[in-house]
Amino acid sequence: MSNKITISLDAMGGDTGPQTVLPGADLVLTRCPDIHFILFGDSKVLEPMLDRLPRLKAASELVHTDVSIEMDEKPSQALRKGRGKSSMWQAIAAVKEGRADVAVSAGNTGALMAMSKFCLRTMPGIERPAIAAIWPTMRGESIVLDVGATVGADAQQLIDFAILGGAMARSVQGIQTPTVGLLNIGVEEVKGVEEVRTAAKMLREMSPPNIVYTGFVEGDDIGKGTVDVVVTEGFAGNIALKTAEGTAKQLAGYLRAAMSRTLMAKIGYLFAKGAFDRLREKMDPRKVNGGVFLGLNGIVIKSHGGTDAEGFASAVELAHDMAKNELIKKISQDLGDYHRGRFNLNDEKSEG
Structure with missing residues (x-):
């Protein structure tokens, strides 16, 4: 498992939820067989679907959640309702806790951003x-x-x-x-x-x-x-x-x-x-497909809520590439180089 890229999925997010998320995740395994998924969602809904997708089932861990965030919920309402227990929150928390390399959700954009900021926090200087x-x-x-x-x-x-x-x-x-x-x-x-x-x-x-x-x-x-x-x-x-x-x-x-x-x-x-x-x-x-939340202490990808399985697979593929190419490490390096340069420039100005 050490060579695997672990991706946590909000399996209930999006206009059609698991009807798009699971086939999309299964599709991307053809192109990226080194992925291990952690699926967060209602096990009563997900388990029968996984039985019909044996390849995805073998590459996944299922974590039951009772709460899912609706597409029209306000960010503040979603944060109160879903903090700690929703499929969206737990997918993000898996990145914070180091259990996943990146999280992907097709859910409510405002709620996903609010939860990502609250859970992961912004990087130093951002x-x-x-x-x-x-x-x-x-x-x-x-x-x-x-x-x-x-x-x-x-x-x-x-x-x-x-x-x-x-x-x-x-x-x-x-x-x-x-x-x-x-x-x-x-x-x-x-x-x-x-x-x-x-x-x-x-x-x-x-x-x-x-x-x-x-x-x-x-x-x-x-x-x-x-x-x-x-x-x-x-x-x-x-x-x-x-x-x-x-x-x-x-x-x-x-x-x-x-x-x-x-x-x-x-x-x-x-x-x-x-x-x-x-x-x-x-x-x-x-x-x-796939908007990347940048500036956080972890990678979160937002898939379009109305996409199909092919579109969701593209978002997951993007998540895989970012984790494999160490996006967070590169951002940290670039921010460090930039802030050191700022301090040097300010020192030169003060001396002048």
Whole structure:
């Protein structure tokens, strides 16, 4: 078991709960056979389903919980109701206690963030965590954060997000010194709100280790893949994420309508089916499912609540890769290097 990656799952989270979680977990075992699962949920519901999934049953430990968090519960209500005894809380607590390397839930985002912050606490020097998303681009993939955890981040928090996103790029994508840009309404230094301009000035002056700050980026740069890491606050980031998801669905709808409109269009589709299949796969949001809570003393992955088994498997695969590539260790190293650099810079300024 020492070579295994242990992943704790909130088996009751999401729009369909175990009907998606268990088949998704079973599916990912084909690609990542070194996973051991700890499943938290109602054993009366889960045991019959596990009997139909013998591979998953053999790779799992089942822990019964009486409480599950509803998708529409307020974070404060969920914390009071589920602290210590819900499937969501216990999946997170398994990471805190060292029984699991990473937790995955498709449950209520606000509740998951509240419980994760309360249970795991933020890392030294980090005031607020961020949710990072992997974004398909014309050059491959970029990391965008924050996409919903911290609304109205100040300059220091934006710099923290840059460090966190850079560590994630190094861990998951294997980029030694990722490029980082601040999302803004223009690339000119005089544009944007004060906090973004201040963060840009501080990043230029400090030159944090392990990342290369390239300046401001605009909304269209996200899809272009202009930088490896795009940093923004949670309000703008969440709108950008939802807009991109909606646009992808809109384009897919346009294509389906166009290809079925006439007989010639249907014949043309048959000739171009391979190209359309590749396009559909590239635009499939299930392939990049999984928001990562960064800045906590442990890894928590949020899967989309309405995804299917394939989408949930993608979130679990992401969790596996982050644990295997020691994301927390890389973040700790990068934060340590950054804070040492800050102190040295402040010392130089005071001497001058």
